[in-house]
Amino acid sequence: MSFEKLGLEPRLLETVAAQGYSIPTPIQKQAIPVILEGRDVLGGAQTGTGKTAAFALPVLQKLNKAGRKGKHPRCLVLAPTRELAAQVGESMAVYGKKMALRSAIVFGGVGINPQIDKLRRGIDILVATPGRLLDHCGQKTVDLSRVEILILDEADRMLDMGFIHDIKRVLRLLPQKRQNLLFSATYSNAIRGLADKLLNDPAMVEVAPRNTVAEKVEHLIHPVALKEKKVLLAKLINDGDWQKALVFTRTKHGANRLATYLEKGGIGAAAIHGNKSQTARTRALSEFKRGKLKILVATDIAARGLDIAALPQVVNFDLPNVAEDYVHRIGRTGRAGSSGMAISLVSADEQKLLRPIERLLGRDILVENIEGFAQNEADKDEETFVNFNRRGKGPGRGRYSRSRQSGGGRASGNSRSANPVKPNTYK
Ligand code: AMP
Numbered sequence: 001m002s003f004e005k006l007g008l009e010p011r012l013l014e015t016v017a018a019q020g021y022s023i024p025t026p027i028q029k030q031a032i033p034v035i036l037e038g039r040d041v042l043g044g045a046q047t048g049t050g051k052t053a054a055f056a057l058p059v060l061q062k063l064n065k066a067g068r069k070g071k072h073p074r075c076l077v078l079a080p081t082r083e084l085a086a087q088v089g090e091s092m093a094v095y096g097k098k099m100a101l102r103s104a105i106v107f108g109g110v111g112i113n114p115q116i117d118k119l120r121r122g123i124d125i126l127v128a129t130p131g132r133l134l135d136h137c138g139q140k141t142v143d144l145s146r147v148e149i150l151i152l153d154e155a156d157r158m159l160d161m162g163f164i165h166d167i168k169r170v171l172r173l174l175p176q177k178r179q180n181l182l183f184s185a186t187y188s189n190a191i192r193g194l195a196d197k198l199l200n201d202p203a204m205v206e207v208a209p210r211n212t213v214a215e216k217v218e219h220l221i222h223p224v225a226l227k228e229k230k231v232l233l234a235k236l237i238n239d240g241d242w243q244k245a246l247v248f249t250r251t252k253h254g255a256n257r258l259a260t261y262l263e264k265g266g267i268g269a270a271a272i273h274g275n276k277s278q279t280a281r282t283r284a285l286s287e288f289k290r291g292k293l294k295i296l297v298a299t300d301i302a303a304r305g306l307d308i309a310a311l312p313q314v315v316n317f318d319l320p321n322v323a324e325d326y327v328h329r330i331g332r333t334g335r336a337g338s339s340g341m342a343i344s345l346v347s348a349d350e351q352k353l354l355r356p357i358e359r360l361l362g363r364d365i366l367v368e369n370i371e372g373f374a375q376n377e378a379d380k381d382e383e384t385f386v387n388f389n390r391r392g393k394g395p396g397r398g399r400y401s402r403s404r405q406s407g408g409g410r411a412s413g414n415s416r417s418a419n420p421v422k423p424n425t426y427k
Contacts, residue, residue, distance in 0.1 A: 006032040009064075011098040012057055019094070025050030030205040031181075032058045038179055040199040044206035046185040047084075047154070048331045052091045054205075055151055055181050060096045062149070063124050068100065071122035072146040076174070078130055078167065080157040081301070082107040082278060083285070088153060089127040101125060106142075108132040109278040116141045130158065130166035137173055144173040152198075155184040156191055161301075164190070171198070185331075186324065217330055219342045219365040221354070224373045226347040229317060230261050232373045233345065236315075237267055237295065244288070245313035247297045248329050250320070255297045258317060262295055269295035273302045300325050316344040323356040 003016050003024055024032070027045045034041055035058035045051040059075055066074075077092075079085040089105030096103070103125035104118045112135065119126075119142050126133075126142065136142040150171075152158065158167060180198050184191050195202065224232045237245065249255045255271035262269035270284035270293050281302070288296045300320060320326050330342045344365070346354065358364050 001029055003028075007036050008032065008057055009061055012061055012095065015095055015098055016053070016057070021050075021053070025054070025207070027051050027205060027207040028054040028057075030207070031055065031203075034203040034205065035059065035179075035181065036061065038062075040179060040202040041181045042195050042199055042202040042204050043181065043183040044185070044187065044204075045183055046328070046331045049207050051153075051183055052088055053095060055153075055183070056088070056092050056095050059125075059149055059151070059181075060092070060099060060101065063101055064096075064099045066148075068102075068124065070146065071120075072143045073104075073123050073126035074146055075125045075149040075151070076133075076144060076147045076170075077125070077127040077151040077153055078133070078158065078170065079127065079153045080129065080161050080163065082109060082129060083281070083302075084154060085127050085129050086282070092125050092127065096125075103127065106132050106136060107278075108135075112136075112139075112141075130163045130170060134166055134169055137170075144170070145175055147174050147178055149179045149181070150174060150198075151181045151183070152194075153183050155182050155194065156186045156188065159188070159190050159194070164194075167194075185328070217340045217342050219330075219344075219361070219363075221344050221346050221365050221367045222370050222373065223367065224345050224347060224370070226349070228373055229345045229347065230258055232370060233258075233315065233317060234262060234265050234267060235370070236343070237262075240313075242313055243291065243294060244311060245295055245315055246303065246311055246329075247295055247315040247317050248303065248320070249297060249299060250318040252299055254318065255299055259295070259297045262297075267295060268293040269297060271297045273299040276302075300329070303329065311340060313341045313343060316342070319344055319346060319350045319353045319357070321353065323353075323360045326357045327360060 001024060003013055003021070006024060006029065008016070027043065027049045031041055031043055031051075031054040035055060041055075043051060043054070045054070063074055077085075077088055079088055085105055085107045089103060092103045101124040102122060104115065104123045105127045106115045106119075107129040108131050112132075115132075115136070116139075119136065128136075133142070137144065152167070158164075180200070180202075182191075182195055182199060182202075222232060222236075233247065236242070247258065249258055252271075252273040252275050255273050259269040259271035268287075270287065272281050272284050276284075284293065284296060287293045297317070314330055316326070316329060320329065330340075354365070
């Protein structure tokens with residue numbers, strides 16, 4: 001199916017073609033016609049499925065058709081993080097560039113005055129994080145009484161981050177009659193409750209069953225001792241000649257330490273987390289996107305909703321404590337049809353976290369022993385290592401595994417090398 005069949009007007013079709021999109025993604029196929037019809041939508045879609053265009057294109061068309069009406073926003077998009085708000089706002093600007101619609105993005109952590117100036121000049125579309133939006137409402141620098149379309153993007157994340165009261169406060173400022181679109185990667189009871197209150201006879205559009213990841217992602221586990229993780233990561237980056245990878249750590253400190261270590265070894269890297277200023281985060285993201293930095297080290301919260309197209313590698317430097325976070329992290333690779341690798345560096349103490357992840361994925365993850373590193377883990381705790389390779393498979397059956405000898409080449413078989421060579425880089 002092509003974009004033409006979805007009911008989009010020629011100007012938007014040209015923009016879509018200029019973006020290089022030839023075939024609508026499943027969420028776009030389902031959502032665009034029903035949004036154009038004016039229906040409320042409950043959308044089950046993660047970042048990476050093309051959901052932004054799925055709501056932005058029809059919304060732009062509807063607003064443009066109605067023509068500009070005054071200064072107050074007619075479409076409000078609420079997003080959980082600054083990064084997601086910025087990305088949705090940018091997408092609105094890109095997709096709407098042939099239209100005379102005005103948009104603004106407001107989020108906290110940056111000066112409020114430039115935002116006030118922009119709002120004062122009049123806008124059609126407002127993309128906002130809830131807290132800063134309420135600041136503006138409190139200062140009466142924005143009037144939400146003309147909102148015709150409300151979009152909650154990554155609603156599950158907003159609830160996870162404790163925004164429910166802010167969302168309710170915002171809802172009270174909106175007119176009763178409006179179109180509502182709610183997008184969420186997961187359906188918890190809290191999301192169902194919110195959807196029941198907010199949506200009127202919604203069209204349900206869902207692209208993939210909950211918590212699934214792109215089929216084209218290859219998942220790998222490299223067993224490694226905790227203290228050797230950074231050495232192994234640098235080796236993987238160098239041997240594999242990686243050009244772009246997002247690396248997840250559990251803590252902000254861990255992210256800083258790792259980025260500094262990689263930088264010292266000549267691998268362009270930056271950390272992105274909640275303690276960094278908005279300017280530093282934006283700079284790191286843009287340098288990463290432009291290829292100036294190879295590695296972006298991020299915590300889960302900071303990485304939410306980051307729009308980085310076609311990321312070939314995502315690395316779990318630490319496994320997440322919650323299996324769902326694995327799926328969110330991995331959502332950054334294998335996007336919109338391209339293939340990707342999800343690599344987890346797993347130390348003995350993290351093995352217990354693997355089973356729930358595999359259950360959620362519905363498959364076992366291949367264990368690949370990297371020569372020298374898996375051996376270190378074995379030296380440290382022989383019993384744990386042996387269990388690692390047998391875990392969950394029943395008596396007498398080896399775990400789904402293979403070994404890589406050196407230099408990024410791969411060998412089949414699941415035995416450890418008899419003569420491990422310890423890497424001598426990155427000491
Ligand atoms: P999103 O899920 O909105 O974060 O989009 C994920 C990525 O897919 C973005 O980088 C988009 O530019 C890209 N994208 C969106 N729609 C399409 C499409 N129909 N074909 C190819 N890429 C797309």
